[in-house]
Amino acid sequence: MDDVTTTHRPHKHLRTESVPTDPLKPRIVLVGNPNVGKSVVFNYLSGLYVDVSNFPGTTIEVSKATYLNYELFDTPGIYGVSSFNDEERVARDIILNGDIIINVVDAVHLERDLFLTQQLIDMGKRVGLVVNMMDEAKRQKIAVDLQHLEEELGVPVIGTVATKNKGLEEIHDLVVRAREGKQNRTLHADLHARLSTVGSQGEALLLMEGDEVIAERHGVPPTDISVREEIYIDRRNRVNRVLQRSVSDVETGRRLASMIGRWSVSPWFGFPILAVVLYALYMFVGVLVAQDLVGLTEDTIGKGIVEFNIKSWIAGHAATTVDVDVLDAEGETAETRSFRFDEGLQADRALWKEAREFPGASDAEFTFTYDNPWLVLFFGEFGAVTMTLTYLVFLLLPLVLGFYFALSVLEDSGYLPRLATLVDRALRFVGLNGRAVIPLILGFGCVTMATITTRLLGTQREKTIATTILQLAIPCSAQLGVIAALLATAGPLATLIYTAVIFSFLVIVGTVMHRTLPGETSPLLIDLPHMRMPQLNNVTKKTLFKTWFFMKEASPWFFIGALVVGVLQVTGALFSIMDALEPLVVGWLQLPREAATAFVMGLVRRDFGAAGMFHLELSAFQIVAALITITLFVPCVASLMVMLKERGLREGMIIWFGSLFLALFVGGVVSQVLI
Amino acid sequence: MRSETLSMLGKGGRARIARLPEGEMRSRFIRIGLMEGAVVSCLEKLPGGTIVLVFNHQEVALSGDLAASIEVARL
Known part of the structure; x- marks a missing residue:
């Protein structure tokens, strides 16, 4: 009769690598599928000061902020907690270390998103659910009964339209009310039987779901994949039951946005739409930013003002030769003159004035050649300081801003995954999939x-x-x-x-x-x-x-x-x-x-x-x-x-x-x- | 009865998922709700086999080889 006694077999707990945390503050972790508006919720809660860093050992970015007396963590968009890719591995560890999970889901895609929700609940975490994009659901005539959802899942639920700041004020209340939800009893019992091997119910669940990393961390063999499948199928069925009771839909409306969405993956309209997008991208980034704006910032401000002033200041007391190239209307060198300063520009101000006035009204390029090799190294023609400054601040910064702006617009519009779909086959020839576009x-x-x-x-x-x-x-x-x-x-x-x-x-x-x-x-x-x-x-x-x-x-x-x-x-x-x-x-x-x-x-x-x-x-x-x-x-x-x-x-x-x-x-x- | 795969579905076609492939992809399919018994319709079929499916209000794109690994019963 003593087979229920918990035995503490020798086992190891490897340290979980994570972002540095403050042991005194409870941790809120934002979790959600990609494109559910999680970042808007994060921005709403985080305020101005956000610490973005690479998760140790990976290249995934993790944002951390302070919210009231809590530490707030954002996680990469995932479809479930497991180890199918880097994003999931990172999210998994942050979730395991979290105290309160705020799970953001898309009201239109509850079938997909609640799978993750139920998994978080099965992990035994305190969960609060944010059902976002309520407006979109309404537009598509999908009625989401939040009250019912709350009863079925056993965790508090709020509805929001994050992009319009609607409902977000209730999040604080949600954080306070977050609690453990309804779990499958058999599964729950199985998990608790494993608590002696692993530290928490969450890890126990991942272990049962065959997570190899967690298994290794605790020095136990990974569970067979068939167990995971059983759990997944059961979870999927539970989610479907929850949905039957809390979501009803009338008819999917046809709207312009969804029409564009459909056209952009159709063989006939997809490529013309892509051509238009690429042309717009070219006009914005290629012409407006890369040529017009960068022309102004790099040549006029960067080289003409900033670099010129740094270099002439450095040359103030150092032996320098200044070559002045006067440029004609085509930008070709029309005339060149060399000015020599044995004791620096300040020692011979008259000559320096002459050098500056030499080009008259024409454009000119000033080349500073210092006698001291160290000055050449840092401030010369390819000077590490001067060239990097011009290059980074006046050429690259506008360009990168322009590109990321365009990319964010495409990303938030929902076009990028469609573009990936459209070009998937073509990229397969070179061993890539559509995402590589x-x-x-x-x-x-x-x-x-x-x-x-x-x-x-x-x-x-x-x-x-x-x-x-x-x-x-x-x-x-x-x-x-x-x-x-x-x-x-x-x-x-x-x-x-x-x-x-x-x-x-x-x-x-x-x-x-x-x-x-x-x-x-x-x-x-x-x-x-x-x-x-x-x-x-x-x-x-x-x-x-x-x-x-x-x-x-x-x-x-x-x-x-x-x-x-x-x-x-x-x-x-x-x-x-x-x-x-x-x-x-x-x-x-x-x-x-x-x-x-x-x-x-x-x-x-x-x-x-x-x-x-x-x-x-x-x-x-x-x-x-x-x-x-x-x-x-x-x-x-x-x-x-x-x-x-x-x-x-x-x-x-x-x-x-x-x-x-x-x-x-x-x-x-x-x-x-x-x- | 010869089994059909999802990749044989043309634009506008509907089918019930009969069998998913084994392994990791199977878990990923179940996770997004694409499981045995689910009814899907083909919203778009691109040259080269990439297929766009609609089920449960969501649109999901699959590459051709993935679609070919899923057995279906046409409706």
């Missing part, structure tokens, strides 16, 4: 930013393929402008050859990787949220968060990249590299020797490489060969750094050297065939 599009803005975004892909294999394609064959916006200008002078045939070579190269590399890398493409199983009008304040907040996160993440790498090139320049290694490249450039690529400089400059920033070609007198086919080489050539140092961080040293280096070799190889072959 997002980083690939972002790559046309900034390859560095896109490389970071490859995190959202499901498997390491897909991340490798997408990163390689991005680094190799996708020209970023900075480069695209110069490429387009050069191709315009080379003519339509040259443009055609260039596009065909780059595109077929992209397909070939993708296909080869798809065929040779072990593993399979993960299948697309994606939920299409309803289309809706994005809310400006939410889009803005998202844009700012993402931009801040990117700048924080990428800035040091841009600085280090500039420093590396600066050291190469100061030590003279840069010129040795150019000399070493010369035979290859002249003999194999059949380009003038000065092109070597342009290629090496492409290391600093991809567009420098292409821009360097402007001053060379090239035939149309030489332009094609040069541009193909530049496009496939190593991306800028910052994207290399980010790639090394994301993909690891070994893989990053393989991609880097691979692209170096392939760029020269393909460029040369094209050159040998054409010229």
Whole structure:
């Protein structure tokens, strides 16, 4: 009769890695499926101060804030608590450590969302349920009986329209009232029998559901998958019963938004809609931001004012040569004069005044060459401080803001999953699934930013393929402008050859990787949220968060990249590299020797490489060969750094050297065939 | 009786899920409510096999190979 006695077998509890927490404050964890408006609820509760960080050991972002006397955690959107992907693994650990779970669900998709709710309840957590998008449900003639839902689930329920701030004031009350809900008795008993092995009911449940990570953490073998299935099926049936009693629907209305949603995945209208979206994206990010705004911020403010003032201030008491290039209307150098300051600008103010007034009303470029190599390293032509500052603040920041804004609009409108659906088949050729379309599009803005975004892909294999394609064959916006200008002078045939070579190269590399890398493409199983009008304040907040996160993440790498090139320049290694490249450039690529400089400059920033070609007198086919080489050539140092961080040293280096070799190889072959 | 799969369903077609594949995908299907006995209709079928399903007010897209792994009975 003593078989009910709890036996404490020896077992281990490995520390759960998590975001740092305050032991004195109760933890509220926001949990929900993707696209249910969880971030709006988080923003409502968190106020201004949000701490966004990477979850230890992963690349998933976790937001943490303080709400009254609670610590508030956001989690990635998930369909259930388990370990099917990184998002779920991160959410799982935060949920296990949480005291109160606020579960946000979509009133229209309760069938889908309540599965997670019931799972959280089965974990024995104190749960409060926020049924969001009540307006959308009403519009679709779905009646949700919140009272009934509360009775059936056994946890408090409120209804909200988060985007319009409706009902959110009740959340505090919900937090206070949150409690354990109705659970399956047999399951509950099973779970409690396991409490001696694991720390909590939540972990016991995950253990029964075959979670390998939890099993390992407690040193027990994972439970058979069939148990999970039984639990899942039972849970699904319970959810369906709850729904039968609390939701009734009359008729799904046909509205414009849902019509657009349907058209955007149809074979006939889908591609024209995609074309319109891409064109709008191009006009906004490519023209308005990348050309007009960046032209103003980078040249006028960044180089003309900020850099000029820093450099001339540094040159105040240091031996410096100032070269002034007067530019004509086309931006070509019309006249150059050198001014020498042996004891700094301040020692010879008259000459400095003369230098500044030398260009008159024309535009001019001032180049400061310091005698002291340290000053050159930090403030010279490729100065780690000056170049990074201009590049980051005045070129990249507007661009990244623009891109993330556009992306947030597309994301909040519900279009992105439809786009993924539309292009899924095409991307499968290169071993990717539809989701990869997002980083690939972002790559046309900034390859560095896109490389970071490859995190959202499901498997390491897909991340490798997408990163390689991005680094190799996708020209970023900075480069695209110069490429387009050069191709315009080379003519339509040259443009055609260039596009065909780059595109077929992209397909070939993708296909080869798809065929040779072990593993399979993960299948697309994606939920299409309803289309809706994005809310400006939410889009803005998202844009700012993402931009801040990117700048924080990428800035040091841009600085280090500039420093590396600066050291190469100061030590003279840069010129040795150019000399070493010369035979290859002249003999194999059949380009003038000065092109070597342009290629090496492409290391600093991809567009420098292409821009360097402007001053060379090239035939149309030489332009094609040069541009193909530049496009496939190593991306800028910052994207290399980010790639090394994301993909690891070994893989990053393989991609880097691979692209170096392939760029020269393909460029040369094209050159040998054409010229 | 020859079994049919979801990938054979054309636009506008309706079917009852007869058998899901084994393994991890099975749990993921059950989680979103795509389980044996559920009735789905095909909202859209893209060239290449990607299929958009409607069931329980939700729209879900599946790649062609995934659809081919689900056995259905046409309605």
